[in-house]
Amino acid sequence: MSYPSAVSGWKPLASAPEFACYARSAQAHLGAHMLVHRALKISDAATVAPLQYTLLLWAIVFGWMFFGDVPRLTTLFGAELIIGSGLFILFREQQLKKRRPDARLDIP
Numbered sequence: 753m754s755y756p757s758a759v760s761g762w763k764p765l766a767s768a769p770e771f772a773c774y775a776r777s778a779q780a781h782l783g784a785h786m787l788v789h790r791a792l793k794i795s796d797a798a799t800v801a802p803l804q805y806t807l808l809l810w811a812i813v814f815g816w817m818f819f820g821d822v823p824r825l826t827t828l829f830g831a832e833l834i835i836g837s838g839l840f841i842l843f844r845e846q847q848l849k850k851r852r853p854d855a856r857l858d859i860p
Contacts, residue, residue: 791803805835
């Protein structure tokens with residue numbers, strides 16, 4: 753029996769190796785999420801956020817490779833706008849820190 757989903761031909765998990773694969777994937781995602789959370793806790797968000805913009809690149813690449821999805825020009829423009837504004841904030845924050853040497857982060 754097949755259930756409707758976004759991916760055609762998807763079927764429920766039938767074997768232990770399939771479940772193990774999904775469980776390992778969930779563990780990897782949980783670990784990555786915890787590391788990003790820790791990075792945001794000990795560092796400035798304006799410093800960490802640009803590193804997360806690589807997710808846009810990976811989404812475009814994997815969408816093209818696995819699903820044949822060619823991004824529209826508006827999608828590329830939107831990604832460029834998001835990344836550009838994030839990098840602008842990063843560089844602006846660095847310039848402001850250089851002007852105010854007494855502005856330091858309290859890292860626990």
